[in-house]
Amino acid sequence: MVLIEARDISKIYQLGDTELRALDRVSVIIEKGEFLAIMGPSGSGKSTFMNIVGCLDIPTSGQYLLEEVDVGKLTRDELAHIRNQKLGFVFQGFNLLPRTSALENVQLPMLYNSVPLKERNEKAIAALKTVGLEGREHHHPNQLSGGQQQRVAIARAIVNQVPVILADEPTGNLDTHTSIEIMELFQKLNVEAGITIILVTHEPDIATYSRRIIRFLDGHLVSDKPTIEDQKGLRKG
Amino acid sequence: MRSALTMLGIIIGVGAVIAMLAVGTGASRKIAEQTASMGSNLLIVLPGSQTSGGIRTGFGGQPTLTLNDAEAIEKECPAVQDVAPILNGTAQIVYGNLNWSTRVSGTTLGIIRVRDWPIATGRSLTDEDVRSATKVALLGQTVVDNLFGGIDPVDQIVRIKKIPFRVIGVMEKKGQSVMGDDQDDAVFVPVTTAQKKLFGTTFPGMVRQIMVKARSAEDLDSAERQVTSLLKQRHRIGPKKDDDFSVRNLTQMMQAAEEQTQIMTILLGAIASVSLLVGGIGIMNIMLVSVTERTREIGIRMAIGAKTWDIRLQFIMEAVILSLIGGVIGLTAGITGSSVISMMAGWPTEVSLMSALLAFVFSGVVGIFFGFYPAYKASLLNPIDALRYE
Numbered sequence: 316m317v318l319i320e321a322r323d324i325s326k327i328y329q330l331g332d333t334e335l336r337a338l339d340r341v342s343v344i345i346e347k348g349e350f351l352a353i354m355g356p357s358g359s360g361k362s363t364f365m366n367i368v369g370c371l372d373i374p375t376s377g378q379y380l381l382e383e384v385d386v387g388k389l390t391r392d393e394l395a396h397i398r399n400q401k402l403g404f405v406f407q408g409f410n411l412l413p414r415t416s417a418l419e420n421v422q423l424p425m426l427y428n429s430v431p432l433k434e435r436n437e438k439a440i441a442a443l444k445t446v447g448l449e450g451r452e453h454h455h456p457n458q459l460s461g462g463q464q465q466r467v468a469i470a471r472a473i474v475n476q477v478p479v480i481l482a483d484e485p486t487g488n489l490d491t492h493t494s495i496e497i498m499e500l501f502q503k504l505n506v507e508a509g510i511t512i513i514l515v516t517h518e519p520d521i522a523t524y525s526r527r528i529i530r531f532l533d534g535h536l537v538s539d540k541p542t543i544e545d546q547k548g549l550r551k552g
Numbered sequence: 553m554r555s556a557l558t559m560l561g562i563i564i565g566v567g568a569v570i571a572m573l574a575v576g577t578g579a580s581r582k583i584a585e586q587t588a589s590m591g592s593n594l595l596i597v598l599p600g601s602q603t604s605g606g607i608r609t610g611f612g613g614q615p616t617l618t619l620n621d622a623e624a625i626e627k628e629c630p631a632v633q634d635v636a637p638i639l640n641g642t643a644q645i646v647y648g649n650l651n652w653s654t655r656v657s658g659t660t661l662g663i664i665r666v667r668d669w670p671i672a673t674g675r676s677l678t679d680e681d682v683r684s685a686t687k688v689a690l691l692g693q694t695v696v697d698n699l700f701g702g703i704d705p706v707d708q709i710v711r712i713k714k715i716p717f718r719v720i721g722v723m724e725k726k727g728q729s730v731m732g733d734d735q736d737d738a739v740f741v742p743v744t745t746a747q748k749k750l751f752g753t754t755f756p757g758m759v760r761q762i763m764v765k766a767r768s769a770e771d772l773d774s775a776e777r778q779v780t781s782l783l784k785q786r787h788r789i790g791p792k793k794d795d796d797f798s799v800r801n802l803t804q805m806m807q808a809a810e811e812q813t814q815i816m817t818i819l820l821g822a823i824a825s826v827s828l829l830v831g832g833i834g835i836m837n838i839m840l841v842s843v844t845e846r847t848r849e850i851g852i853r854m855a856i857g858a859k860t861w862d863i864r865l866q867f868i869m870e871a872v873i874l875s876l877i878g879g880v881i882g883l884t885a886g887i888t889g890s891s892v893i894s895m896m897a898g899w900p901t902e903v904s905l906m907s908a909l910l911a912f913v914f915s916g917v918v919g920i921f922f923g924f925y926p927a928y929k930a931s932l933l934n935p936i937d938a939l940r941y942e
């Protein structure tokens with residue numbers, strides 16, 4: 316089942332006289348349940364693509380369909396609703412609310428979804444348990460390690476039972492050991508809960524957790540292969 | 553600290569609103585009470601001209617107001633219901649070994665109805681008392697309190713200027729006058745007795761003022777005209793001459809007093825609106841700073857699914873809370889302030905539940921009004937830019 320379909324998506328930034336094609340006619344289809352890694356050098360358009368997929372940004376041209384809905388035709392608030400219900404974000408810098416407990420951070424998406432307090436509590440506690448943070452509900456971000464903070468962010472991403480997680484360099488701020496733990500958590504969510512994972516990284520080791528890798532270069536999609544083949548190609552080259 | 557400074561405006565504003573309402577309601581209630589206590593539909597005829605500014609009594613001429621004038625007004629002015637001539641002065645009154653200095657007024661039984669001032673115990677003055685200039689006295693409550701410790705004063709003998717008077721009755725308690733003096737600190741005797749024994753002048757029959765009660769509020773103006781033309785005629789004042797008397801309408805005097813408190817109210821109202829405005833702008837500023845500082849948080853919330861109004865309501869609520877905290881402190885300050893005003897200016901003040909509620913609503917509205925723009929700005933942020941904000 317097709318989850319995401321990008322048709323000829325371009326994102327053009329006008330910088331004075333010159334125009335910058337951050338994305339140039341990118342077309343991709345992502346099926347439900349995939350674990351996809353997006354790779355490419357810095358400035359190649361990975362984040363731009365993620366923002367469009369995440370309904371945070373709209374393409375200059377082209378069409379983006381999420382579960383067969385043309386997102387380009389939606390209002391600001393309708394996009395917010397889609398982000399709330401269908402998309403979970405995990406950022407490089409965690410992006411938790413400071414001075415707010417882990418539990419409250421995880422409850423946040425449900426706040427914009429009119430979930431009653433009791434249910435909010437139960438679901439948030441369950442999500443924290445899923446990511447292995449039982450007993451840390453009342454810790455504030457500054458009392459948690461980087462890995463733990465990223466787990467809180469993942470709990471927040473999945474708490475509304477979204478079909479997709481978008482993770483833009485989620486291990487960029489973490490050491491190797493913690494990165495592996497986080498990647499194993501993504502893998503578990505992908506395999507056990509069937510959540511589609513789309514992950515941006517430039518570390519080949521991290522990308523091995525995926526089953527498919529697409530590569531960007533200067534806004535162009537230059538490669539789209541199963542992970543095993545992609546990595547073979549790397550070794551050859 | 554910054555929020556405390558910001559709230560100062562709201563605090564002062566709400567405080568001023570509270571004080572304003574306290575002064576306003578307190579004063580107008582007191583004026584209403586005093587108007588009632590003076591007696592309604594009242595005119596006061598005084599010797600001397602009002603139009604020429606200063607008081608021009610008939611120096612070297614004849615006294616301008618007499619008992620006969622009072623009688624003529626009562627007989628000949630149809631709009632007039634009752635008349636009370638008054639000849640007063642300060643005198644020492646002695647009972648046993650106690651003495652008390654008070655205002656003694658020679659008058660007629662008209663005083664009871666003119667001033668709406670009933671007798672509490674004993675009897676009133678009669679026409680016979682006035683005709684025969686009997687040495688009888690009606691006492692005000694304050695005089696009774698100071699001379700008679702629990703003894704019934706009726707039929708006791710007091711000495712006024714060493715002359716023995718029999719107490720025939722005690723007036724009911726009346727309270728303060730518009731000018732703030734104690735109306736119950738008074739003694740009434742027959743006007744004729746006052747003329748002959750107490751405050752005798754070279755002009756027999758002279759009185760210091762004539763109080764006139766019109767039949768109704770509607771008759772007040774015609775009563776004033778009738779009294780004026782009657783006295784012009786009696787005093788033989790030509791058409792182009794200044795009057796040697798003046799007629800004052802007590803309602804107008806009350807209005808003047810009311811205007812005075814209104815000025816105070818307007819002043820406080822001005823302070824209130826300026827400080828609420830300043831406070832509101834302060835809140836708007838602090839909220840704008842807060843929106844900037846929390847750009848990233850706004851981005852996170854938007855990414856997670858906050859809609860336009862979710863963001864707006866969050867910041868409006870914060871502004872309202874800030875403003876309400878200021879409002880509560882201001883309420884306290886206002887209550888304190890109004891008691892200080894009533895102590896210093898001798899003004900009665902009254903903080904009503906209504907004004908407390910109003911202050912609450914006021915600060916809430918200020919919060920909403922001045923919180924809206926920052927909230928609106930926050931809601932328009934682009935989520936990607938907001939997320940990237942350092």
Ligand SMILES: Nc1ncnc2c1ncn2[C@@H]1O[C@H](COP(=O)(O)OP(=O)(O)O)[C@@H](O)[C@H]1O
Pocket residue numbers: 328335336337355356357358359360361362363364
């Ligand atoms: N808001 C913007 N305005 C102008 N240029 C931008 C903007 N966002 C991204 N770009 C440019 O688009 C290109 C792709 O950026 P991005 O998608 O962030 O790359 P990356 O692959 O490193 O995530 C870069 O050249 C970047 O400078």
Ligand SMILES: [Mg+2]
Pocket residue numbers: 361362363
């Ligand atoms: Mg990037």
